[in-house]
Amino acid sequence: MIQAKKHGPVLALAILFAVVLAQPAFGQVPPRFYWKGMNGTNAVLLISMSLSGNANPADHANTVLPGSIIEADIVIAGYAHLFELFDRSAMIAVLLPMGRISGDVTLGGLAFNEQVHGFGDPMVEFDINLIGPDPIRNIPDFMRHEPGFSLDVMVDLAFPIGEYDNDTPLNIGQNRWYGRVGFPIVWQLGPWVPDRRMTLEFLPSVWLFGDNDDFMGQELSTDPLFQVEGHLTRNFAKDLWGSLDVSWMNGGQATLDGDEGEDSDMRGLGFTLGYQLNDHAQLTFGYMATMGDDEPGDLNMDRFLISLTFGWHKLIEGMDRIGGES
Amino acid sequence: MALVAGGLHDTTLAQEADRRPNIVIILADDMGFADMGSFGSEIPTPNLDALAQNGVRFTQFYTHATCSPTRSMLLSGVDNHLNGLGNMSEMTAPNQKGVPGYEGTLNHQIAMLPELLNSAGYQTYMVGKWHMGKQPDKIPRARGFDRDFALLDGGGSYWDMTNLTARNPNSLFTEDGLYLNELPKDYYATRTYTDKMITFIDEGRASGKPFFAYVSHQAPHDPYHLPRKWRDKHVGEYDMGWDITRQKRLARQVELGIMPEGTPLAERLWFMPMALDLAPAARAVMGRKMELYAGMVENLDFHVGRLVQHLKEIGEYENTLFLVFGDNGPEGSDLLQMLTGTPGTLNYLFAAINWSQTDFKAWGDPGSFVGYGPGWAQVSTTPFAQYKGMTAEGGLRNALIVSGPGIALEKGSIHHRSVMHVADIMPTLLEVAGAVYPETLEGRRLPPLFGKSWVPMLAGEVDVVRSDEDYLAWEIFANRALRQGHWKIRWQWKPFGTEEWELFDLAGDPAELHDRASSHPEKLASMLELWEEYVEANNVIIPSRAIFEAVDDSLPQRFPYAPGYPPIMTQRQYEPPADLFKESNK
Numbered sequence A: 001m002i003q004a005k006k007h008g009p010v011l012a013l014a015i016l017f018a019v020v021l022a023q024p025a026f027g028q029v030p031p032r033f034y035w036k037g038m039n040g041t042n043a044v045l046l047i048s049m050s051l052s053g054n055a056n057p058a059d060h061a062n063t064v065l066p067g068s069i070i071e072a073d074i075v076i077a078g079y080a081h082l083f084e085l086f087d088r089s090a091m092i093a094v095l096l097p098m099g100r101i102s103g104d105v106t107l108g109g110l111a112f113n114e115q116v117h118g119f120g121d122p123m124v125e126f127d128i129n130l131i132g133p134d135p136i137r138n139i140p141d142f143m144r145h146e147p148g149f150s151l152d153v154m155v156d157l158a159f160p161i162g163e164y165d166n167d168t169p170l171n172i173g174q175n176r177w178y179g180r181v182g183f184p185i186v187w188q189l190g191p192w193v194p195d196r197r198m199t200l201e202f203l204p205s206v207w208l209f210g211d212n213d214d215f216m217g218q219e220l221s222t223d224p225l226f227q228v229e230g231h232l233t234r235n236f237a238k239d240l241w242g243s244l245d246v247s248w249m250n251g252g253q254a255t256l257d258g259d260e261g262e263d264s265d266m267r268g269l270g271f272t273l274g275y276q277l278n279d280h281a282q283l284t285f286g287y288m289a290t291m292g293d294d295e296p297g298d299l300n301m302d303r304f305l306i307s308l309t310f311g312w313h314k315l316i317e318g319m320d321r322i323g324g325e326s
Numbered sequence B: 001m002a003l004v005a006g007g008l009h010d011t012t013l014a015q016e017a018d019r020r021p022n023i024v025i026i027l028a029d030d031m032g033f034a035d036m037g038s039f040g041s042e043i044p045t046p047n048l049d050a051l052a053q054n055g056v057r058f059t060q061f062y063t064h065a066t067c068s069p070t071r072s073m074l075l076s077g078v079d080n081h082l083n084g085l086g087n088m089s090e091m092t093a094p095n096q097k098g099v100p101g102y103e104g105t106l107n108h109q110i111a112m113l114p115e116l117l118n119s120a121g122y123q124t125y126m127v128g129k130w131h132m133g134k135q136p137d138k139i140p141r142a143r144g145f146d147r148d149f150a151l152l153d154g155g156g157s158y159w160d161m162t163n164l165t166a167r168n169p170n171s172l173f174t175e176d177g178l179y180l181n182e183l184p185k186d187y188y189a190t191r192t193y194t195d196k197m198i199t200f201i202d203e204g205r206a207s208g209k210p211f212f213a214y215v216s217h218q219a220p221h222d223p224y225h226l227p228r229k230w231r232d233k234h235v236g237e238y239d240m241g242w243d244i245t246r247q248k249r250l251a252r253q254v255e256l257g258i259m260p261e262g263t264p265l266a267e268r269l270w271f272m273p274m275a276l277d278l279a280p281a282a283r284a285v286m287g288r289k290m291e292l293y294a295g296m297v298e299n300l301d302f303h304v305g306r307l308v309q310h311l312k313e314i315g316e317y318e319n320t321l322f323l324v325f326g327d328n329g330p331e332g333s334d335l336l337q338m339l340t341g342t343p344g345t346l347n348y349l350f351a352a353i354n355w356s357q358t359d360f361k362a363w364g365d366p367g368s369f370v371g372y373g374p375g376w377a378q379v380s381t382t383p384f385a386q387y388k389g390m391t392a393e394g395g396l397r398n399a400l401i402v403s404g405p406g407i408a409l410e411k412g413s414i415h416h417r418s419v420m421h422v423a424d425i426m427p428t429l430l431e432v433a434g435a436v437y438p439e440t441l442e443g444r445r446l447p448p449l450f451g452k453s454w455v456p457m458l459a460g461e462v463d464v465v466r467s468d469e470d471y472l473a474w475e476i477f478a479n480r481a482l483r484q485g486h487w488k489i490r491w492q493w494k495p496f497g498t499e500e501w502e503l504f505d506l507a508g509d510p511a512e513l514h515d516r517a518s519s520h521p522e523k524l525a526s527m528l529e530l531w532e533e534y535v536e537a538n539n540v541i542i543p544s545r546a547i548f549e550a551v552d553d554s555l556p557q558r559f560p561y562a563p564g565y566p567p568i569m570t571q572r573q574y575e576p577p578a579d580l581f582k583e584s585n586k
Helices: A004-015 A139-144 A314-322 B046-054 B067-076 B113-119 B189-207 B242-256 B280-313 B335-340 B346-354 B373-380 B422-433 B521-538
Strands: A042-053 A069-085 A088-107 A110-119 A123-131 A149-158 A178-182 A185-188 A198-209 A212-215 A218-222 A225-237 A240-251 A254-256 A264-276 A281-291 A301-312 B022-028 B055-062 B123-129 B147-151 B162-165 B168-170 B173-175 B211-216 B320-326 B397-403 B413-415 B471-476 B479-484 B487-491 B502-505
Touching: A139 B280, A225 A264, A240 A281, A264 A301, A301 A314, B022 B067, B022 B280, B022 B422, B046 B055, B046 B280, B046 B320, B046 B397, B067 B113, B067 B422, B113 B123, B113 B211, B113 B422, B123 B189, B147 B189, B162 B335, B162 B346, B189 B211, B189 B280, B242 B280, B242 B373, B280 B320, B280 B373, B320 B422, B335 B346, B471 B521, B479 B521, B487 B521, B502 B521
Parallel strands: B022 B211, B022 B320, B055 B413, B123 B147, B123 B211
Antiparallel strands: A042 A069, A042 A301, A069 A088, A088 A110, A088 A123, A123 A149, A149 A178, A149 A185, A178 A198, A185 A198, A198 A225, A212 A218, A218 A254, A225 A240, A240 A264, A264 A281, A281 A301, B055 B397, B147 B173, B162 B168, B320 B397, B471 B479, B479 B487, B487 B502
């Protein structure tokens, strides 16, 4: 007579929300990134990206290198933990990029053909909810959770310890501190039924960069870069969802030994498909490309992305071991 | 109205058309005895409670144990084994097929309450669930209603025409005697029925006639379909589970005077766990079902309030007699599972297509089918035992509110003394309207009414409707009962019953906890004689097949009720004296 068992899979999904962590290059956080999960949830993720364009995709400043043709295969490995702080949902995550970057780069009249590989700059992210539902402390909370209108504040900080070679303009590490402050917004549209979920999501943020005092022997400084990311997401079926993704960036003027470049003004358009493999794992595929990028100084880039996220929670693990009764 | 103290059954007075009261019957579907605030519920029902405060509550009112038999007796005044609903049409047994009285629809051997009220000069309106025949000669218009907006089926979606089985995929509706292919825009059953009734009343006012309004709500019958804004009014309030909720309701009943101090609570059904033993998530899931049910009742109350308010606004409220009750005990069975739960069947496929919105967040939407199950059903019927379909008190006894003109009893009072029956309503309302039950109708000799008019009691002339020698009896699906005075005999399929006649003294044991058959054999014997008399007089044919005949094989074994057994389920961690701990562990 007790019918909790058939809701077991639903409950187990508690561990997966909000842990689709990613921090891919050219500044696009995946849709549904800031959905909330149950306190105590852990997650690991792998994001594999293939990028092509005229900027170093490992550089979040997206500084355009006119005339360059750069290819990159980058994987980001990450770990996230969800917890409660000051009665609000919070998350701490670490992300480590790695991979290969190659291409023909023209800089200061010099042509470089480079191939670099190794680990990039690890990044730490902290996020805490400011406006929105109470933290998800247990499974009943999770079952009743709906984002409604949710506003967070998040801080990213990258540590300049990745692979860096001052002889080349193409590096996976950036040899400078950088990070950002942003305000993730999730706005629920309609009922919160798994096969009909729909959200409008925004992430206005500003990237801040320290100086690279040895960019091929010169000092590279970059102004703040303002960015707004947007996603309209919708479930097509219980386990399948899609998103229309847009991104706009402005600012980030680079100065090389006093020689000022131009502000970036980038618009990107893309999509993401997500599929829930099981109660623990989710797979996403996405593509994004810059728009209005005909001028040599415009950022011209595209990106394929595949991500795999695996989440777990000790309570759900225990339920799994004894057969799913909740 | 000057109907109090002797006026109410004065036909001369009653026949003055402009002074006869309007009549509104608010019939709730599967609402339990304890679901209204004025009967001990925590569910907010301010509009129904206001009717109770302006009228009288009755605690010994009986319907039948299922829906269409009750409705048939309400509108015919004749025992269901004679009026065509000897069994529900969906459950007619092989030995009942073709037998008059078991047509599964209201037959033509009877006179209908709306027919007779219509002849007596009343406008007659009906909205909501009918469930007593779909053929052209069985629909509300054919049975005496001037206006109708009717769901002919016994249930289905509140949002559209979706019904429950592959061979009966669409609910059938009529409006003013014509079948419908589509429903009004923005249809939601409880709201639309109320809107239609208000329209009927308004459009009929020019006639100057009083009206009889049969407001036969589908709510709160499952599926618990509910507009979103009504779904989340009680989030988390029922996580405590059915045991504590029942105890609280009983405490409120005692406080209100609905039940006397010391009233025992029926046993928790042996196949249901103690709710506090459930994990929080399971309680949240179970609690959500009750949250939705509470929302259904609250929404029903809201729309009753709209109708009452409208009558006040048009100046008819003071001259309207209201009767409010549920049609049987609350539903504890899983209707959808019973109909569609077998994989590989057409009905299973039908449910996969039409009734598969099973997600917690989708409950209440079109395509969802939520019922609250036996644990909560016993909450709805506090303090009684069991639920719909059973002849235990939980299946038969219901809350009744009578409010309006012609009542000499103290406003807001609770009446415990009189044993009353749904079939009493026909003679009562005929008397109120100054109408007479004829011996023949269109050449047919009519069966006698077995109910008794409440008018003398409401007028304060007599204390009770029936004496301790009178009896009431019921049979459905072979479950049987007979009540005489405070004694009751009951036969039920195992394991809800014993498949033997049991004897209960309802005066001290309304929860039917103690079978007195062995200690009072002479009482049992005399009541069995009455039972045989009832069977003979009312064409009762015990069905050769019944839906509960195999329940004994599908439920856990039933053992004698022993609260707290086994103790291991409630024993807490022993905490040794602090000073006896090993030093390093202190």
